[in-house]
Amino acid sequence: MSKKEGRRNKKDGTSRDLGERKIIKLIQSHLSAMPNIPVPFGDDVSAVKIGAGRIAVLKTDMLVGKTDVPRGMSLWQAARKAVVMNVSDFAAKGVEPMAMLVSLGLPRNLIQKDVEEIARGLNTGAQEYGFYVVGGDTGEAADLIMAISLFGTAKRKAIVLRSGAKAGDIVAVTGFFGKTTAGLRLLKDGYAVSKGLREVLLNSVFMPKARLCEGLSLCRSGALSASIDSSDGLAWSLHELATMSAVGFVINSVPIAEEVSRFAEFNGLDSLELALYGGEEYELVVTIKSRRWDDAEMAVRATGGILLPIGQVTRKKQVLLEMDGEKHLIKPLGWEHFRSKI
Amino acid sequence: MSKKEGRRNKKDGTSRDLGERKIIKLIQSHLSAMPNIPVPFGDDVSAVKIGAGRIAVLKTDMLVGKTDVPRGMSLWQAARKAVVMNVSDFAAKGVEPMAMLVSLGLPRNLIQKDVEEIARGLNTGAQEYGFYVVGGDTGEAADLIMAISLFGTAKRKAIVLRSGAKAGDIVAVTGFFGKTTAGLRLLKDGYAVSKGLREVLLNSVFMPKARLCEGLSLCRSGALSASIDSSDGLAWSLHELATMSAVGFVINSVPIAEEVSRFAEFNGLDSLELALYGGEEYELVVTIKSRRWDDAEMAVRATGGILLPIGQVTRKKQVLLEMDGEKHLIKPLGWEHFRSKI
Numbered sequence: 137m138s139k140k141e142g143r144r145n146k147k148d149g150t151s152r153d154l155g156e157r158k159i160i161k162l163i164q165s166h167l168s169a170m171p172n173i174p175v176p177f178g179d180d181v182s183a184v185k186i187g188a189g190r191i192a193v194l195k196t197d198m199l200v201g202k203t204d205v206p207r208g209m210s211l212w213q214a215a216r217k218a219v220v221m222n223v224s225d226f227a228a229k230g231v232e233p234m235a236m237l238v239s240l241g242l243p244r245n246l247i248q249k250d251v252e253e254i255a256r257g258l259n260t261g262a263q264e265y266g267f268y269v270v271g272g273d274t275g276e277a278a279d280l281i282m283a284i285s286l287f288g289t290a291k292r293k294a295i296v297l298r299s300g301a302k303a304g305d306i307v308a309v310t311g312f313f314g315k316t317t318a319g320l321r322l323l324k325d326g327y328a329v330s331k332g333l334r335e336v337l338l339n340s341v342f343m344p345k346a347r348l349c350e351g352l353s354l355c356r357s358g359a360l361s362a363s364i365d366s367s368d369g370l371a372w373s374l375h376e377l378a379t380m381s382a383v384g385f386v387i388n389s390v391p392i393a394e395e396v397s398r399f400a401e402f403n404g405l406d407s408l409e410l411a412l413y414g415g416e417e418y419e420l421v422v423t424i425k426s427r428r429w430d431d432a433e434m435a436v437r438a439t440g441g442i443l444l445p446i447g448q449v450t451r452k453k454q455v456l457l458e459m460d461g462e463k464h465l466i467k468p469l470g471w472e473h474f475r476s477k478i
Numbered sequence: 479m480s481k482k483e484g485r486r487n488k489k490d491g492t493s494r495d496l497g498e499r500k501i502i503k504l505i506q507s508h509l510s511a512m513p514n515i516p517v518p519f520g521d522d523v524s525a526v527k528i529g530a531g532r533i534a535v536l537k538t539d540m541l542v543g544k545t546d547v548p549r550g551m552s553l554w555q556a557a558r559k560a561v562v563m564n565v566s567d568f569a570a571k572g573v574e575p576m577a578m579l580v581s582l583g584l585p586r587n588l589i590q591k592d593v594e595e596i597a598r599g600l601n602t603g604a605q606e607y608g609f610y611v612v613g614g615d616t617g618e619a620a621d622l623i624m625a626i627s628l629f630g631t632a633k634r635k636a637i638v639l640r641s642g643a644k645a646g647d648i649v650a651v652t653g654f655f656g657k658t659t660a661g662l663r664l665l666k667d668g669y670a671v672s673k674g675l676r677e678v679l680l681n682s683v684f685m686p687k688a689r690l691c692e693g694l695s696l697c698r699s700g701a702l703s704a705s706i707d708s709s710d711g712l713a714w715s716l717h718e719l720a721t722m723s724a725v726g727f728v729i730n731s732v733p734i735a736e737e738v739s740r741f742a743e744f745n746g747l748d749s750l751e752l753a754l755y756g757g758e759e760y761e762l763v764v765t766i767k768s769r770r771w772d773d774a775e776m777a778v779r780a781t782g783g784i785l786l787p788i789g790q791v792t793r794k795k796q797v798l799l800e801m802d803g804e805k806h807l808i809k810p811l812g813w814e815h816f817r818s819k820i
């Protein structure tokens with residue numbers, strides 16, 4: 137690689153200065169756009185038409201040891217999480233994954249047992265969500281790298297984009313928020329908590345779940361107008377849905393996990409902040425045609441899951457939190473690589 | 479990540495001790511096998527049935543800055559090479575790539591200009607072979623990482639595996655070998671060469687080409703019985719084809735590039751070694767039904783390429799080199815991550 141020294145000046149931001157989202161925009165600006173692409177660049181998954189009204193659905197998401205694997209997480213858990221991260225995006229679009237590939241970058245000090253642990257974690261993740269690892273690549277890298285790519289097919293019209301929310305729709309989520317963020321804070325800053333609470337919060341970090349059954353069932357119900365997964369945090373996901381749909385939201389009930397309220401109260405933290413501005417959580421954030429609410433709720437219940445209404449879609453393009461009769465702006469903040477630190 | 483210190487003992491080999499191929503076998507042994515998988519694990523690409531006799535063809539191959547980007551290669555070239563590496567595997571199977579995803583790991587000291595160079599390199603690679611980048615992921619990593627995944631579709635029966643070579647078939651390649659290996663030696667050890675020769679050899683390292691047109695045309699001709707790309711070196715590719723097809727080869731004409739002969743002669747190196755035991759070259763190594771040779775040759779010529787016969791397929795499961803009436807074993811050596819060093 138050519139040396140970087142000597143040719144940098146103050147105008148050139150480093151990748152860390154730029155942040156993940158600006159980098160993605162920058163990269164995209166240099167890419168030729170596929171004509172008639174069935175899913176726009178920047179949605180949870182990518183897609184390609186394969187004829188007869190069907191599309192191939194593709195996703196890649198990479199886990200990097202240094203930024204995505206908190207201290208205390210095993211390699212087995214890290215590998216499983218790498219799979220879950222990708223499945224969650226398929227879940228948000230209502231697409232069943234069929235097969236997975238993995239590019240592994242292995243630090244040279246990993247031993248045989250570590251490699252086996254990684255393989256078992258990848259396989260567990262795939263089996264948990266009903267698909268197979270069909271190929272991959274491996275090489276030496278300074279960091280632990282697991283770049284997963286996921287494949288599935290769908291009817292072109294069945295896929296739920298980020299861009300379909302309409303004023304009057306109901307905003308809903310598939311679970312409560314904040315446990316992962318609280319768990320990460322716990323790992324980083326060492327707060328005092330009971331053993332039971334500690335277990336719940338760390339389990340949320342180490343053993344995340346993707347809402348695949350909920351996502352598939354919700355999409356099949358036909359009640360959804362837009363959908364995203366919450367891996368970049370609830371606030372960020374709401375902003376993404378709002379921006380892509382050219383609408384706004386009024387949120388009147390933030391779905392704070394009960395354990396997060398307890399953790400926050402005990403440690404003098406703001407539970408609302410933990411629930412809104414976290415990340416690495418894999419709930420679905422969706423909008424539902426209001427007259428179809430019951431169908432949506434039933435669809436999720438049939439999978440053993442829950443659907444929590446948290447607000448409404450508005451014409452006014454703001455993401456607001458209504459609390460005690462007052463409205464506050466929800467900031468477009470969330471988890472971002474190059475900038476956020478565990 | 480849990481700490482590795484203190485729990486390693488002498489029996490545990492590190493990933494470097496194991497080598498890429500053992501690691502892949504180890505990983506595979508922990509993966510559940512997809513039933514009725516249309517392309518066996520370990521071929522150039524992976525595949526999944528998508529109905530109506532068609533398959534989705536998938537490939538991931540990862541470029542790592544430290545091991546795959548020699549000094550002097552620009553980021554634009556590295557990104558383009560990352561694409562070529564993947565396209566070459568599609569070429570070997572006769573499958574047209576339709577779309578690409580990329581997971582990028584960016585060292586934090588990269589500047590905006592670097593990121594743009596990478597994006598342009600990826601796009602150039604995709605455009606050169608007629609497809610589009612449709613999505614990706616980016617994050618911070620210690621190494622430069624480009625994990626590409628490629629997608630296409632094919633008729634299930636049209637794909638050419640590594641396993642179809644039969645005794646009596648002709649072994650052939652799509653070009654001459656050794657330039658990349660000579661170029662890498664030149665970069666590493668600084669041999670004396672003319673400016674013109676230096677340019678040719680380095681161009682082979684910095685601007686590799688995948689034989690996509692040749693591969694597509696060859697597969698369509700129906701004359702192929704087996705096929706592999708030569709990214710792990712000619713000797714290794716021959717051994718792979720032989721093992722997967724349960725046959726042997728007698729090679730009687732090693733396709734040494736004329737420039738490599740000159741480079742070797744001038745510097746007291748063995749041109750045969752450079753051509754056989756290299757890697758990072760993207761020719762196709764194929765076997766052809768002998769009575770279909772003319773069709774195969776015409777198919778490649780129609781693309782502007784060449785097809786060089788180099789030997790025959792034999793029943794005896796050895797890969798031999800016949801020179802001056804004597805037979806020598808070709809060793810199963812080639813490029814291997816974790817072990818080979820640029």
